[in-house]
Amino acid sequence: MAQKLFDDRPRTNFLKKHEQAAITSLLGRVPAKITPDAMTGVGLAGSLIVLTAFVLSKYVHQGYLLLAIAGLAINWLGDSLDGRLAYYRGIPRKWYGFSLDIIMDWLSTFFIGFGGILYVGGWGSLFAFSIVVMYGWSMIIALLRFKVADRYQIDSGLMGPTEFRLILAAILILEFFSPGLLSYFVAAIAITLFAVNFIESKKLLTTADFKDKRDKKIRQTENSGPFSKPRE
Template identity: 55%
Template structure:
């Protein structure tokens, strides 16, 4: 009986906490279960804004890992993995904590989340820019630009359809953190492998963005026709 009650409570909490967005990423089920587990154990004195700050601190660690890896030893790149874990913790729990505690500020949180995500991408891209060789620094620039394009698409989709989604199909920010972390490990073992990853990531982002842009334009056209009617 107690087990059934607990399941119902978890289902109710999950429905409330994740009600503001639809996730399609591969790791969503395990990720959401972990988030709910952590939310129940966050100390009272930690606010959603503090969680946002923790996420940004994680991005600074990733940036520092690239800088240290560039000027000292490549093994310092592994610090970036810790940075991504901290970034995930803060970025995943800040808004969810507000919903869990029933104190959400929808538009404030939305604006803060987008701003911090953009600053995080800039930091990560800038870190890679300093680490990359002169002939490959362009990929750091392209990564930031193309990721920014994907963020713009998500905001426009929200404006046109009212549907807020941060994933591109089966890939989302969490999967991206995992992939980059694996690449950091590979780079410490095989110098230069990160360049091939950067090329692949930029290519995939370009393809996904073009596909999503056409979908967005189609949705915009449908919205225009609907408003005319």
């Protein structure tokens, strides 16, 4: 069952086995009235909770920052279970689900990133904005890889969305006890994401160039065959 639920999307992230085991266990506990689309809404609600936590911790009390960790957990729950729930119940809609997932992922990225920009302020807000841009870049790479190589992959090596959420949660805990650290962590994450995206972009362009050369060679072979159409 677990293999069938996850064989449509190759995963390479560090927590792959543990994450898939957790998702498989949770799927059977989702009430029948909750649809896959509803789970997508749960994921988006989680990102809005993160945004709210950033705003409240900035303008009301630092303690609200811990609410963002709960928001990240809810975001993971909805984002991880929506598509898998459809497959589990035998009602998948491949292209609808794919399209909705991309749209909701971007909205979630915007809400969480916007909250981070508001919270850190100053020079840190520039790096917080950069993270949103870098994450958008990584999404574009994933979509282009799907088009070029017919392989949709959301992980960059051992790092995936789940690992990113856990790292962010750990950083928020440190920020709670030592306010001001988040700006430096945000800068480090933005620089790291740039490096990762740069490397993945080079790999993508290499694959695209190889495919162009292969297709050109195939066309030349077809045009030079004994049954090829003569040029006028």
